[in-house]
Structure formats: C-alpha cells, structure tokens
Amino acid sequence: MHLAADLPPHRGRGGPGAGPIALASALLRRENRRRRALAGGAVLASALLLVATPRLRHSPALHLFADMRNLLGVPNTLNVLTAYPLLLAGVPGLILCLCGSGCFGVSLRWEALGWFLFYAGNAAAAFGSAYYHLKPDDDRLIWDRLPMMISSSSLLSILVIERVDERVGLSCLISLLSLILVSSACERVLDDMRLWVILNFVPCIAIPAILFLFPPKYTHSRFWFLATGFYLLARFEGLADRKVYSVNRYFISGHSLEHLCFAMVTLILTVMLSFRNIKISRDS
Template identity: 90%
Template sequence: MHLAADYPHRGGRLGHWTLAAAFLRTENRRRAIAGCAVLASALLLVATPRLRHSPALHLFADMRNLLGVPNTLNVLTAYPLLLVGVPGLVLCLCGSGCFGISLRWEALGWFLFYAGNIGAAFGSAYYHLKPDDDRLIWDRLPMMISASSLLSILVIERVDEGAGLSCLISLLSLLLVSSACERVLDDMRLWVVLNFIPCVAIPAMLFLFPPKYTHSRFWFLATGFYLLARFEGLADRKVYSVNRYFISGHSLEHLCFAMVTLILTVMLSFRNIKIARDS
C-alpha cells in the first residue's frame, strides 16, 4: 500500500483538487445564499399590496414645541449622529493608520456609512422642523445610505470584495429607484423592502460567515442597537406612552442609530486582521 507521501506529484495534485472542491463548495454556498436573499426580496415585493403614501406618516407621537423649536426632541436627537459621524469620517479618511481597514472598497463603504450619518443629522433635523412630503427624502435617504453601506461592508469583509462592491452599487441604485417610485408612482413597497433587508441580512451574515478582523463581538452589539432602533421607530406612540410621555420612540430611534455608529467606531479603532485573505 503506497502513501501519498511516496508520490509527491500525486499528493500535490490531490491537495489541489481538495482545495478546489472546498472553494467550489464555499462559492456555491455563497451563491445559494445570495440567490435565496434576492428571491425572498422579490417575492416580498410582489406579494405585498401597493403601499400608498399617507399624510399620517408625518404625524409623530411627540410633536411638542419647546423653546420655539417645532418637534423639538425629534430635531435635537438627530444631532448625536453628527457628533459621532464627523470624528468617524475624519478617522476613516486618515486611512488604516487610524482604523482597521485593509481593503480599498471597504474604505469606501465606511466613508459612505459615516457620510450618511452626517447627512442624516442635518436631513432629519430639517425634515422634523416642518414634516411634509417634499422634505421626507432628506430624512430617509441618508440613513438608508448608511444601512446599505453597512450591509455592503459586511459582504466585503466576510465574503468577497467584488461581491461587496456589487452589493453597494445595487443597493444605492435601488434606493434611487425606490425614491422615484414613491414620488412618481405613489408606491412605497420597494422602500419598505430595502428597509427590511438589512434587518435580516446583517444578523444572518454575522452568524453564517467568519470574521476577517478581531473584536467582531462589536458587530453583534451594534446590530442589537440597530434592530432596537427599527423597533422603536415602528412603535413610536407605544414607546412614548410606556415612558409616560417623556421621549418618543422616534427620538429614541435617532439615539440608537447614534449608538450603532459609536460602537462601530470603537470597533474600528481597536481591531486588526484576524484572517488574512486576498482582496
């Protein structure tokens, strides 16, 4: 009985075949997951009845006017996004010397994430000063850019840089299409689906794919605050009544989004490469 070691050329060939098979299995798993995600999103979009825009969307639980500022807390709670977004953006522009970023398109994703936070601070405050249809996009679009960038960053980090870039371009393009559908066709379905995707895809990717960097537990903490923010936004009035009309769910949603950015900034400051992988 001969061992593979007795025939180096056979052992090497067998090793190459084993690596190739493992690579194909990994690629097939990635494609299957991506295909299922796209199919599920398409089915959700088709199965959902047309969602028309309603003026009730502009009626928030807390519309108090304090110190002459309309919807005061909804306006003021948007600015913590600016306080955490600006330092993160500056450090991101400084490169890998300040943040644990090793891939070019990963840096682009983080740049858009922090830029979206800064845009959301101004856009949300601008919208809440006088909520109406014309100002709504300035509240929604920057935060959705941040969420789309965050999902794309995870794809770049844990799957593949090219796949992550494709994800980023696709999501940003769909955001523009969804805005046009809402304004021109009075249909919010695509916008709702795009809000739903990060809530499912980000936690799924954290469990399905291994991290490239250390301190990956910060991702779980940030995801928890992200999901909490979404819940508080949906339960705006309920949260407001539960805490005896001190602060509304929508205001807490702003603060939780700021916490997400703060947690991820701390993660970037401390992490380093855990699994070496070619871009």
C-alpha cells in the same frame, strides 16, 4: 460531511501535496455555491415580497409622530434635537476615514469606500432629519430617509465585503445605492413605498444572518453583534413610536430614541474600527 463527492479523481503523479490542494479546492467550490445560493435566495425573496404586497401609498398619518411638543419655539423639539447625535458620532468617523487605513482597521479599498459612505450618510442624516422634523411633509421626507438608507445599505455592503467577498460586496453596494434612487423615484412619481419598505427591511435580516453564517476577518468582532442589537432596537422603537412614548410616561418618544440608537451604532462601530486588527490565526 461528504467531501469526497466534491473531490476530483486522482490521476497521474499528483505528489504529496495533491490531496490537501484538492481538498482546499473542493471546500472553496462549496463555499462559493453557498454564497451564490444565499445571494440568489435573498434577491428572490425580495422580488417575491415586492410583487406579492399591495401598493403602499403615502398617508398624512405618516407625518404624525407621537411627540410633537413645541419647546422653546422649536417645532417637534426632541425629534429635531435627537438627530444631532448622529452628527457628533458620524463626523469623527468620517475624518478618520479620510485619514486613511492607518487610523482605522480597514485592509480593502472598497471596504474603505463603504465606511466612508456609512459615516457620510450618518452626518448628512443629522441635518436631513432635523430639517424634516421642523416641518414634516412629503417634500421634506426624502431628506430624512435618503441619508439613512445610504448609511444602512453601506453597512450591509461593508459586512459582505468583510466576511463574504470583496467583489460581491461591491456589487451589493452599487445595487443597493441604485435601488435607493429607484425607490425614491417610485415614491415621488408613482406614490408607491413598497421598494422603500423592502430596502429598510432587508438589512434587519441580512446583517444578523451574515454575522452568524460567516466567520470574521478581523478581531473585536463582538462589536458587530452589539451594534446590530442597537440597530434592530432602533428599528423597533421607530415602529413602536407611540407605544414607547406611552410606556415611559410621555418623556421621550420611540422615534427620538430611534435617532439615539442609530448614533450608538455609529459610536460602537467607530470604537471597533479603532481597535481591531486582521485575524492572522484564520489564515495560518
């Protein structure tokens, strides 16, 4: 590592503390450059992907799920019922968020906002997903997608606030929420799903990358890795809906398991927030 190149030349009477201060300043500048490069690379890659891919139109097959069984008079029974664990996992976290930082290990104001939106999105997704699966069609689809997109975007922004920078994370949250609204408009008005697909794909790459590239601010950070594993598993099961359904001999579909895995993500993160503290050793 060639830190000397980043250090300003020593002039005058800097005193005995000038060296450590200059070194810390150089490291901070290097860290800021790395953050800007990562953010710029992510934005550029997403823009290129949006431009390079062809237009994605709605298809009737979008609403044909592997498990469409009607049990006890409830259409698409398991897809409807497996949405409600999101409510059971989301409401306690939402209540604890409203109780303030004394209940959760949250030290920053905008971080608390991100967690509130995450839990609110999960709770809303339970009703929205159940409503959609009772009669899947284009008009109801937004009620299934919008809460989960808010939840996943909030989760990514929380991680940026926690491990990168609070202002950068707040900008990320505002930008992603704005893009979610734009993607919904593009889907409804222009019949183009490209932006929606990208917004669902970005957290799958960005969350693991941030976990490995930036050190944790809090204790019990291993829960982030466990929750990320369930998050990626949920996305995979949703994409492999029919394959998963056939592998387990038509007991439960991949889409239903996707709901349950998302509920597990919420539960794991709630446990993490209940136990964690600020890592004092990092600041000492």
